[in-house]
Each structure stands twice: as structure tokens, then as C-alpha cells.
Amino acid sequence: MTMKIPDPSVLVTVTVNGRGLMLPKGKNLLQALLDVGHYVPHYCYQPALSVAGNCRLCLVEIEGRPKPEISCNMVVTDGLKIRTDSELIDDCRKGMMEFLLMNHPLDCPICDRGGECMLQRYSMEYGWGTARTVDARRRFVKPQFDPLIDIERNRCIMCTRCVRFCDEVGNDHVMGVFGHGSRNYIGTFGNGPVSNPFSGNVIDLCPVGCLTSKPFRFEARPWELRQTLTTPRHANGIVTAWTRGGRLLRVTPPARRRHGLYTIDEDTTRFISNEVRFGSLYTDNEDRLLEPLARGKDGKLVKSEWEPALDRAAEALKACKPGEACFIAGERSTNEEFYLLGRLARAVCHTPYIDWRGRFVSESAAQAAGVALSASDGDFDLLDKKAYQAMLIVAAGDLYESAPDISLRLREGARLKRTRLGLIDSRVNPWLGDLAETAWLEQPEKIAATLIALAEALEKGKDPANAPQGMEKLFKFVTAEHGLLVLGLDSAGGAIAPELVPAALRILRALGVGWHFLPVTAARNAKGGFVAGAQSDRVPTGRMIDPELRVKADEIYGSAIPADPSPAAPGLLEMAAQGKFKVLVLHRCDELVHHPRRELIEKAIAATPMVIAIDVFPSWITERAAIVFPGSMFMECDGSMTDIDGTLQRMSKGCRVPGNAQEEWRIIELLGLKLGDTRRSKRAHEIFADLARAWGRPDVTLDSITLKQPGPEAPQGTHNYFGVIKRPDFKLHSSERPELAIAANSNATSGRSDLLTLWWIQHSQGPDHLGSRSSQFDALRPRPRVELSTADAARLGLKNNDWVLLEGGSEQPSQVLVNPTLAEGVVYGAANVLGLRLADGAGLPHVNLMPADAPAAEILEQEATARR
Amino acid sequence: MAATNNYEPILSAGVTGTVYSGRSESLADYRAKGGYDGLKRALEMGPDKVLDLIKEANIRGRGGAGFPAGVKWGFIPRNRERPHYVCVNADESEPGTFSNRSLLEQRPHLLIEGALIAAFATLSESVYVYIRKEYYEATRQMQRAIDDARAAGLIGKGILGSDFNCEVAIHLGAGAYICGEETALIESIEGKRGYPRNRPPFPAIQGLYMSPTVVNNIETLAIAAEVMRRGVEWFKGIGTEKSPGMTVYSISGHVNRPGNYELPLGVTMRELIYDYAGGIRDGNKFKAVFPGGSSVPMLFEDELDVVMDFDSPRKYNTFLGSTGIIVMDETVCFVWASLNLMHFYWDESCGQCTPCREGTNWMYKILKRLEAGQGVNGDVELLEDICGNITSRSICALGEFATGSLVRTIPRFRAEFQAHIDQGRCPFEKGYMRFG
Numbered sequence A: 001m002t003m004k005i006p007d008p009s010v011l012v013t014v015t016v017n018g019r020g021l022m023l024p025k026g027k028n029l030l031q032a033l034l035d036v037g038h039y040v041p042h043y044c045y046q047p048a049l050s051v052a053g054n055c056r057l058c059l060v061e062i063e064g065r066p067k068p069e070i071s072c073n074m075v076v077t078d079g080l081k082i083r084t085d086s087e088l089i090d091d092c093r094k095g096m097m098e099f100l101l102m103n104h105p106l107d108c109p110i111c112d113r114g115g116e117c118m119l120q121r122y123s124m125e126y127g128w129g130t131a132r133t134v135d136a137r138r139r140f141v142k143p144q145f146d147p148l149i150d151i152e153r154n155r156c157i158m159c160t161r162c163v164r165f166c167d168e169v170g171n172d173h174v175m176g177v178f179g180h181g182s183r184n185y186i187g188t189f190g191n192g193p194v195s196n197p198f199s200g201n202v203i204d205l206c207p208v209g210c211l212t213s214k215p216f217r218f219e220a221r222p223w224e225l226r227q228t229l230t231t232p233r234h235a236n237g238i239v240t241a242w243t244r245g246g247r248l249l250r251v252t253p254p255a256r257r258r259h260g261l262y263t264i265d266e267d268t269t270r271f272i273s274n275e276v277r278f279g280s281l282y283t284d285n286e287d288r289l290l291e292p293l294a295r296g297k298d299g300k301l302v303k304s305e306w307e308p309a310l311d312r313a314a315e316a317l318k319a320c321k322p323g324e325a326c327f328i329a330g331e332r333s334t335n336e337e338f339y340l341l342g343r344l345a346r347a348v349c350h351t352p353y354i355d356w357r358g359r360f361v362s363e364s365a366a367q368a369a370g371v372a373l374s375a376s377d378g379d380f381d382l383l384d385k386k387a388y389q390a391m392l393i394v395a396a397g398d399l400y401e402s403a404p405d406i407s408l409r410l411r412e413g414a415r416l417k418r419t420r421l422g423l424i425d426s427r428v429n430p431w432l433g434d435l436a437e438t439a440w441l442e443q444p445e446k447i448a449a450t451l452i453a454l455a456e457a458l459e460k461g462k463d464p465a466n467a468p469q470g471m472e473k474l475f476k477f478v479t480a481e482h483g484l485l486v487l488g489l490d491s492a493g494g495a496i497a498p499e500l501v502p503a504a505l506r507i508l509r510a511l512g513v514g515w516h517f518l519p520v521t522a523a524r525n526a527k528g529g530f531v532a533g534a535q536s537d538r539v540p541t542g543r544m545i546d547p548e549l550r551v552k553a554d555e556i557y558g559s560a561i562p563a564d565p566s567p568a569a570p571g572l573l574e575m576a577a578q579g580k581f582k583v584l585v586l587h588r589c590d591e592l593v594h595h596p597r598r599e600l601i602e603k604a605i606a607a608t609p610m611v612i613a614i615d616v617f618p619s620w621i622t623e624r625a626a627i628v629f630p631g632s633m634f635m636e637c638d639g640s641m642t643d644i645d646g647t648l649q650r651m652s653k654g655c656r657v658p659g660n661a662q663e664e665w666r667i668i669e670l671l672g673l674k675l676g677d678t679r680r681s682k683r684a685h686e687i688f689a690d691l692a693r694a695w696g697r698p699d700v701t702l703d704s705i706t707l708k709q710p711g712p713e714a715p716q717g718t719h720n721y722f723g724v725i726k727r728p729d730f731k732l733h734s735s736e737r738p739e740l741a742i743a744a745n746s747n748a749t750s751g752r753s754d755l756l757t758l759w760w761i762q763h764s765q766g767p768d769h770l771g772s773r774s775s776q777f778d779a780l781r782p783r784p785r786v787e788l789s790t791a792d793a794a795r796l797g798l799k800n801n802d803w804v805l806l807e808g809g810s811e812q813p814s815q816v817l818v819n820p821t822l823a824e825g826v827v828y829g830a831a832n833v834l835g836l837r838l839a840d841g842a843g844l845p846h847v848n849l850m851p852a853d854a855p856a857a858e859i860l861e862q863e864a865t866a867r868r
Numbered sequence B: 001m002a003a004t005n006n007y008e009p010i011l012s013a014g015v016t017g018t019v020y021s022g023r024s025e026s027l028a029d030y031r032a033k034g035g036y037d038g039l040k041r042a043l044e045m046g047p048d049k050v051l052d053l054i055k056e057a058n059i060r061g062r063g064g065a066g067f068p069a070g071v072k073w074g075f076i077p078r079n080r081e082r083p084h085y086v087c088v089n090a091d092e093s094e095p096g097t098f099s100n101r102s103l104l105e106q107r108p109h110l111l112i113e114g115a116l117i118a119a120f121a122t123l124s125e126s127v128y129v130y131i132r133k134e135y136y137e138a139t140r141q142m143q144r145a146i147d148d149a150r151a152a153g154l155i156g157k158g159i160l161g162s163d164f165n166c167e168v169a170i171h172l173g174a175g176a177y178i179c180g181e182e183t184a185l186i187e188s189i190e191g192k193r194g195y196p197r198n199r200p201p202f203p204a205i206q207g208l209y210m211s212p213t214v215v216n217n218i219e220t221l222a223i224a225a226e227v228m229r230r231g232v233e234w235f236k237g238i239g240t241e242k243s244p245g246m247t248v249y250s251i252s253g254h255v256n257r258p259g260n261y262e263l264p265l266g267v268t269m270r271e272l273i274y275d276y277a278g279g280i281r282d283g284n285k286f287k288a289v290f291p292g293g294s295s296v297p298m299l300f301e302d303e304l305d306v307v308m309d310f311d312s313p314r315k316y317n318t319f320l321g322s323t324g325i326i327v328m329d330e331t332v333c334f335v336w337a338s339l340n341l342m343h344f345y346w347d348e349s350c351g352q353c354t355p356c357r358e359g360t361n362w363m364y365k366i367l368k369r370l371e372a373g374q375g376v377n378g379d380v381e382l383l384e385d386i387c388g389n390i391t392s393r394s395i396c397a398l399g400e401f402a403t404g405s406l407v408r409t410i411p412r413f414r415a416e417f418q419a420h421i422d423q424g425r426c427p428f429e430k431g432y433m434r435f436g
């Protein structure tokens, strides 16, 4: 469907109930009215979805037309005269509410939606107050189809929001309307689960209590919950965390205020992934670190008090000569933690060895990622008004699996026709592919060459005649005036990044100034890692260190910082494995827990006399550490995160930290104090203030990046009903497009014909140090699966659901999925699901596929039950 | 009756019976009678002139709404930026309407010619004929006719040596009344649920596959073929000034000679019932009649002199509709009859929009109670109120159709409805059909 983008700048006069309003011409009338605070009741209209026009609640009277019309299917035109307060409209609404209620069960006391239900609300506002029906109500049997979403069909009002969400946003055509007439009902085809990674949003979208969250069921009434607007630690975006007594009960998109109460916003466009919604409930996992641990004389890790543990850690660090201590900050650290760690390492411990890029498999990959991130100036928040003519996504299709929240933002732009979409990838995900104008399938090793070929052609000029042979469509696509180049850094642990990043920077220059650059990675606070200075070649301005900035860094930290360069985290781990360090500080290194290069990490820990870990959950890493400090959950701590496009997100403290655990920034500061630093903050706000000063934006405070809670409902004449979410116009961008050749891996492209190139990701719903600790995740966990191209499957005689073993990859058998949009010679899988192990980080791994026996029936059965 | 005394059927010329008789006009027979001459003439005139001619003829749509076909065709953009489509509505499912069926079975070539002319005039190259699947014989005859026409170069590439290309394909319904509604029909052809669409956009701009589309009843198209062959003057000479031409009335119910009667528009209801259909059966007294299928409000004894054209019935708030006339005699109980129809509308509502989905369900429940003698005081007023809450507020007209048997009946026969409550039973004797 072509959706014309209305030009919001042209305002025309619409007379509403006799009052003139200036509304943007061509805009959806209902939305325009809502935007200016003129509330019109509606069920089926949802700003992010297509218009269904079936609830008939938004009827308005239009001068000159005999019948009332639905405002959700009209556009603003000049001179339109409507009434929303006439007797007729009142009667229409009353009638509709009566119809909706005549078969509705009297379930409110036991219904999870009670208190935030739109049916309750409209009944009070627009309904009759009494029932005229004496007949029996319609009843449906209650089915079970999804492990996380509960359905109570008797409460459904058939607004089809859930169906449209799955069709349009999830691209997962699994929900539908079945039956017909008054007996029609919502269901899923084959009674299967709603299988897209955003399925949980149908719970918020459902205006009534038909679709509810199974984990949240019967847990609490919404008004008993405390709400915190915050950002998750393990994914991009902004959410409301709903807690009671310090326990997180549910996570939703930002709540909105109505009638003085904040409730679920069923008109939200800030959809969140299941990874965030259900995965955040890892906070419920009782296997949590609540006391500091220290290794006793007998070699056992035992509970300790804070003081002795801190003292021991400080002593060890103090004993280090410059360069003998190494700090690795996890990618999920907050900006404040990054800042403090960078300071602790460099200004206090005088070691240059600090980095955050543990996710990447090799030093060169991590370096390339750093280069790319520092060249970024793009913005994916296409849901906002900004739109690009074209968006070229390179090697980032698998974000759908590895970072669905980022992926969704990218796709929404294309889905809402704000941008055209082009893809260059080794695996084209239909989720994106279906919307793409052009898709170029290429083997991983050759993607960089494809970009260079395009760049060379572009350098000759945008004339179509310059298009490389066979790439005419792609070439035409990139000749757009302005656009966004999205570059995936993560695939295969960044193995192709060393070639890809320089190629991308080259094409970027060729594309011209109209094009912006957005490198993407699933690493939560990747942007924060270097804008807060947790990287040896950065100061907390996000800029590359040069002599001038070094002076500035000294000023910021109040102490000189070491001049020697440091490798990135993979290089640091190699150094540690060679016994180069006396102390290794691992700050919330979630990404190392399920890392395919576990062998290297084990060696690094074993070879370092003193390993200090800060974490919230025990893992094989904390078990091997000498000292473990217990940290906080995301709703227990203050701070900020930087989304992949530079948007600052506020993480806010909604509950106190339980037990003897502490907020991480406090732990780092306490350690600093013991080491002679003088920094002692009362609140995280002070740390942020320092950062903001370093960024040259002292006006921005931690509180000012909190999303404003939506204002009171329907304020007349303001533009803030739906568009309530205001934020300061401030993003962290550091755009330096360096000319940089990154040492390529020697054997990166040594493809051997009998072996398949392993193109792997870390699946967001697979084993994860945080997310998969949520008990809800058992139901979401993907099966061990490898994908093969049609040609390879035919060559190897494999078909869907055959069991195979990745020789040289993992010991666990996995099932084959033949993917027609996978490049030939490639096998695709999720490292954390397959239990992948890599001996080294050199280039793309190549593996053999061996036929394997299916696991025992009981095991499969067990897994299936968990998913049910 | 005088004016129509010697009217010779045109559309249904040679058609016998309302049930398939085994005879279907062949291509040779049709051409012998001048068949496809209209198409030939159209091809010579060119699309724009054909459109003007159809506009001038003022052929009002026989599918129910009486919208002029020429005006409808004129809404189609005069460019070929997107493919255009013609959908032939042969889903005839309206209770009491059975005239399309005989035409489909016995004069398929007339319909094909009309459809081709419509396609030519609207710059379209594809025609879908949407036939309800229960019309088995009609589908067979239509398919045979399409095959014959294609073999004779009347369908396909370069029709009759011109540069006009057009394909004709049959699409079968799956048993839903709602798929006769033009946008539901379009959705159904697209392979989706038969859910009517909200307008705008109108089919003429975004219809089938988001492209400009004309949906016409088969009778409308059959008339277009005759008009092309015989000319506008001829056509305007038949019928009334505002409703020119003829139509096939299907008369059923308690009359002596039920059946299809092709007549000029403008005969009166009384003539239809008493002169053509032979009056009321068994010498019974007339009670009420649906003038245009079960979806329009009824006419009563004192209103029988209404002229049956597109505009006159409006003064009684009813419509010519599908020209399916259902006559009821004094033995009929209105509650029972409404219940019968409400069962149909409740069953056939697609369930998409609130008022129709819940309204038909509610009215059906109430009528069932009334008929079973379990009505309570206030039910009759409640029914009236529900009718008002549906009308003009639903997505498509089916919601309003469901109220057809009640809106004029309750005010005039309130006592009959109330008697069901007061007596606690149906005051009529009936030995047939139960619902639920």
C-alpha cells in the first residue's frame, strides 16, 4: 500500500464542534485530532497499523454528508466541518458500546486487564451504564496456543489489532480471524504459537483482556505496581518496568497517563521485542549474587564483607606496576560505568589496558568495529519525522535474530514507506527482504568486494552507465541523493569487519555528503564504550586521542593518562593468556560467558593471578575469579545508555538493590577511593554531569534525558497527546571518517571448496548471561538449527529437519533448514544455541557438515514441552 | 398493464424456466441473432466513444443500488499506469432473487459480450466472473461459453482482429452471501476473507490488487451488450425516463405463478403480483411484499400501486434492490418471517464490524425468544432501537439489510409483535421450519 507522507507543514482549518483547528493537511483525521488533544474514542485504529475501520467507535458527523463517517478512514482536508459532540455521535457511541458489551463476559474482577481496559474506560465515558440484554452470552472454549500469550476469546472485541500487528510489523502471518459473523474469533493457524520475536506486543495492543501475558497473569493489579521509565541493560530502547516490592513483574513500552494514572499505552509505536519484554524477567532468577565473594586460603570462593574484599582488590591493583593491570568492561556497562572504569584504569592505575569489545573474535575485528562506530552519524529512529530516501543495509539482516529491537527500528522506516530499502547480505531474511526494493545475495568473503565495486563505479559518477555489470539495480538504488548506510559489524564475530569497514567507508565517501552511516552491533552500549572513554585510544569525548585531546583527558580525569596504545579486548585476552597481567578486572562481561572463544578466555583467567569480577549472576567466570562484587539489576540502578544511533537512554532506579549488592558505579568508585582517587559521587547524576561536560553539553543532565512522562490527557490545544514523548534534541554523534586500513586477517578469504563458510550470530533468545535466565525464555529458546542454501543442501543430500553435526564447530547435533535466500557455500547458525567453539579468531571459520543421529526422543520431547 | 402487454423478452429471449432446462444458447445461435455485433461496433468506435454511449444510455446498475454503469465506468482513470480489472458479479445470493441464474445458464455469451464491452471501455484486459459455487450448471455453461469464445477469437489476444486483448476467467465463491458485496468480492478474488472494505478508496481507484476496478452485475452487462447492438434510442424507448430499460423480476412466495418475468421498468407492484404472477395463492389475502429481495423494507396492501422503477419505491423508504419480489399472504407471521431472515443475516454477516456482527446476533436472539413465546415487554422497542443503531453505521450495507424485515413492519404491525409477548406464544399456525 502506498502511503503518502503528508507534509506536516501545511496546516489547514478544520472546524470541530464549531471551533477552528489548524490540522496538517492530508493527515489521518483521527490521528490529527488526537495529536492536538481532541480525544475521539477508538479501538481498531492504531497509529502504527493499517486502518481497519471495524469498531465504528470513531464515527464523527460531517457537515454535508447524510451519514456519520469513521474518522480513522478520513484525511484532513481544507474546510472540513465535523462534530464529535452531537447527539447523533453520542448515540452512535452508546450503541457501539452496548453492542460490544452484549456478549462480553462479566469478568472484570478476574480479568488481568481490569484497571487499564479500554472497554471499561469507554463504558464509563460513552456507555449506557445499564444492560438491556437478557439473552445468554456467547461463549468460546479457551484454547492454548502460545507459551507466553494467554487468550480469552469471550473478551475479544474483534478489533484485529493483533492480527494486523503480526501481519504488518511481525511479518508473521500466523494470527487470523476464524469463523464468521458473530461467531468469528481470533486464533492462530494450526493453533501454533505466535512466533515472531515481537509477539508480546499484541498483549499491549489488545485494548481489552483477551490477549494477556502469561507470566504476568494474576500476579498483580496495575494500580498496585510501581512504574519506572527506564532502559533495559541487554537491549536498545525504552521501557516501563512495573515492579512491586522490588520485584519486576512486567516490562512494557513506555506507559502513558490517563486520568491521573499511568497505564499501558495501547497506541504505542515503540514496540519492544520479546527479548526485552520477557527476557528482562531474568531479574526474578534467584540464583543471584547478593554478597561479595573472595577466594579463601583453601582456594574456595566464600562470602565476604565489602571492606575486606575491596581492600584485597585494591591491594592487588596497587601492587601492579603500570601496565600490569587490565580492565575489560562488558558491552552492557552504562556510560557512567564505562567512564569510571576508563578513569580507574588510566588515571588511577596508570594502565592503558582497558577495552569493551569482548564480543569480537579477533583483534582486527574489534579494531574495525571501533573505527566504524566512530564514523557513525546516522539515525535509525525513522519512526520520528526524519526520513531517508534510501537505506542500504549491509550484512545486518541477522539483527532480526541477534538484536531484534534495532532491527525493528530499521524495518519500520521501510514499512511505513519513509525510506526505500536495499540489502547486501549473505542471508536475506524475508522479514526485511519482503520490503526490499533490491537485495543482493553475496558470500561473506565477497561482500566487501561488492561494496568496493559499487564505490569504484560511483567514483566515476552517478550516471547509470557506470553501473558494474549485473549490478544495475543496486547501482541505481545507491545513486539516491540522501540515504543511510547501515553496516552490520557482528556477523561471524566480526570476522569480515576488517575488510568490510574500509570498504564501507570508501563507498560512503563515494555516496556523497547526503548519505549517513550507521554501523550496528548487538553490543548494547557499544556507542557508550567509546564516547565514555572505555577504550585506550579514546577520551570521554568520544574522540580519537591526539596530543591536544590528551591534555583535555588529563583535565577531565585530573591526572595524566598513559600514552602507550592498547589492543582491544580480544588482544587483551590474548595478552592475559600469555600471563602478561597481574590483575584482570572483568566488569559485567556478559558477552564472554557464552563466547565461542571460551578456550582463550579460560586461559586468560587461568594465567592471571588475580581476577576481579563484577556481576549479578554467577557464571563459570565468577567461579574462577578471586574476588566477585555483586552488582545491580537494571531497575535498581541509575545511569545512562547510548543506543546504537547515539540516542541517550536513561536507566533509572525504581527499587533498592537487595542484599549486600551495590550499584556498579558505586563499586568502581569505592575501589577508586581505596586506590587514592578522590572521586565520591552521591548519585550517578554527578558522574553523568562530568561526562556531559566532557561532551561539551553541560546543559544535559541525567534527569533531562528521562523521557518526559506523558502529560495529562487530552490537553486542549497542545500537540501532545500521542506525541507526548519528548526528549531533548540531543544525540551523541562522533563522526570522524578516518582513512584507515585495518590489517586484514591473512586467511580471511581462504575458502576451501569442500568446506562451508560458517556465518554465525549470537541469538538474542539463545543462551545469554541475562536474558536466558528469565524463566520465560525456555519457551522462546530457539532450537539448534543450521541453515543451508538450496544448492548446498542438494549437493550434500540434506533436506529440512535432517540432523547434522558441525565438524570443527560444536558437539551438539542440529537440524537443517534449507534457506533459499542464503548465499551458496555458507552455513548459518547461532553460536550460543549451537554451543559453538572456535579455536582461534582468524577469519571466517570453515566447517564440514556431518550427518548425525537425532537426539533421543525424550530430549526432544522435553524441549518441546518447555516451548509449549 | 397496457403499456407492457406486448413486451417481448430481450435479455431472457429464449430462456425457459427458472431451473436449468438443459438448453444453453450456443455461440453459433448467439451469433446468428447478431451476437457479438455490439462488441464489433464497440471496437470500431474506440473506448472513449463507447463510454460516452453507455453514459448516454443511463443504464442503472441491476445489482441493487441502481448506480449508472456509465458513470461508474467513467471513474476509471483514462490511463494504463496500473492494470484495470472488470469483475462480473454473479454471486446472486439474495433471498428471493434468481434471475441471474437463468441468464448465466442459458445466455452465457450475452454476458461475455457485455463484460468484454465493459473491459474495452475501461481500458481493462482482464475480466473475472465471480459465480457463487452453488451455481454449478451456470459455471459449467459459462466455462463452455468462454472456451468457445476464446476458440473463436473473441477472448484472448487481438479480439476480432483489433488490438484489444482481454482474458476472461471464472472465480467461484465459497458460499458466502457477503461476497456479493463488491469490495468483499474483490477481497475474495484476491484470496482473502470476504471482508468488505471501507470506502474510500473506491474500487474505481483501488479495487482488485489495488488497481482500478469495475464491479457490475451480470444483468447490467447484458444490457450494455444489447445497447451496443441496438442503440441508445431503442433502449431509452423502454422503461421510464429516469429508469430506462428492462429488468428481470424474480417473483416468489405465495403467488400462483412464481417465476422470472422480464419487463420494462415502470410496471406497478400490483401488476406484477396480480397480472403476471397470477395473484395470491388459494384465494388468500395479500399481506406484504419485499419489492427487491429480502434486504429491503416491505410494501403493504395500500402501497401496491407503486411504480417499480429505481426511484418510486423510495417514497416508502424501500428500494427496487435486486428485483427479487417475495410475496407473503395472510398466513405469514411477521415475527416468524423476520426470524427466518434474521437467521440468514446473522449467519451471513461477515462479522467484521461491531454493529452488524453484534446487532444481527442480538436481534436473532430476541426474535427467537419472541417466536418461542418467551418475549418480554420492551423487546419490540428494543428491536427498533437496535435497527437504528445499525443503520448507516456499519461498513457495508449488509447491516442495514438485516433490518429490512423490521423497520417498516414494526410500526405498522406492532400489535402482531406485541401479541407474541402478551400471549406467550406465536398466534399463527405453522407447521414448517424451526430455527436455532
Ligand SMILES: Cc1cc2nc3c(=O)[nH]c(=O)nc-3n(C[C@H](O)[C@H](O)[C@H](O)COP(=O)(O)O)c2cc1C
Binding pocket: B060, B061, B062, B063, B064, B065, B066, B067, B069, B072, B089, B090, B091, B092, B093, B094, B177, B178, B179, B180, B181, B182, B183, B215, B216, B217, B218, B220, B221, B396, B397, B398, B401
Ligand atoms: C451484502 C450485499 C450483497 C450483495 N450481493 C450482490 C449480488 O449477489 N449480486 C450483485 O450483482 N450485487 C450484489 N450486491 C451489490 C454489489 O455490492 C454492487 O453494488 C453491484 O455488484 C454493482 O453492480 P451494478 O452497478 O451493476 O448494479 C450486494 C451488496 C451487498 C451489500
Ligand code: SF4
Binding pocket: A104, A105, A106, A107, A108, A109, A111, A112, A113, A114, A115, A117, A118, A119, A120, A155, A208, A209, A210
Ligand atoms: S476485558 Fe475489560 S471489560 Fe472485559 S472483563 Fe476484562 S477488564 Fe472487564
Ligand code: SF4
Binding pocket: A155, A156, A157, A158, A159, A160, A161, A162, A163, A186, A205, A206, A207, A208, A210, A211
Ligand atoms: S484479541 Fe484483542 S487485539 Fe485481537 S482482535 Fe481481539 S480484542 Fe482486538
Ligand code: SF4
Binding pocket: B178, B195, B196, B348, B349, B350, B351, B352, B353, B354, B356, B357, B394, B395, B396, B397, B398, B399, B400
Ligand atoms: S456490515 Fe456486516 S457484513 Fe458488512 S462489513 Fe460489517 S459485519 Fe461485515
Ligand code: FES
Binding pocket: A041, A042, A043, A044, A045, A052, A053, A054, A055, A056, A057, A058, A059, A070, A071, A072, A073
Ligand atoms: S477506530 Fe475508526 S472504526 Fe475503529
